[in-house]
Amino acid sequence: MTASLRRAVLTMSLVAMCAGLAATGTVFAEDEPMRKVTKRVVPVYPEMARKLKLSGTVKLTAVVAGGGQVTSIEVIGGHPVLIVAAQDAAKQFVFQAASAESREILTFVFGSQ
Numbered sequence: 001m002t003a004s005l006r007r008a009v010l011t012m013s014l015v016a017m018c019a020g021l022a023a024t025g026t027v028f029a030e031d032e033p034m035r036k037v038t039k040r041v042v043p044v045y046p047e048m049a050r051k052l053k054l055s056g057t058v059k060l061t062a063v064v065a066g067g068g069q070v071t072s073i074e075v076i077g078g079h080p081v082l083i084v085a086a087q088d089a090a091k092q093f094v095f096q097a098a099s100a101e102s103r104e105i106l107t108f109v110f111g112s113q
Helices: 003-023 047-052 080-091
Strands: 026-030 037-039 056-064 070-077 102-110
Touching: 047 080, 056 080, 070 080, 080 102
Parallel strands: none
Antiparallel strands: 026 102, 056 070, 056 102
């Protein structure tokens, strides 16, 4: 990916994240997905995180079957209070069908509400 394309993608992602944070407090962003998401689920902002005014990013790897269903989730990083909400949402994602299993990086950005 060229540097100018990376900058454009980053800029668009930041704008989308800011707009989403203002609207819902939780944003989903993808790190150059190999497959298109056909069903996206926004995670529920945990009540404990709301009380603690927590914000942060959770990064996951989703193993996606050829049919597009998420078969497993691996945590790359994030605040423990936010991880479960991100995992619950990611398990419900559906991706475009492909000929083989793939691993997709998913990033969820939580803002305090």
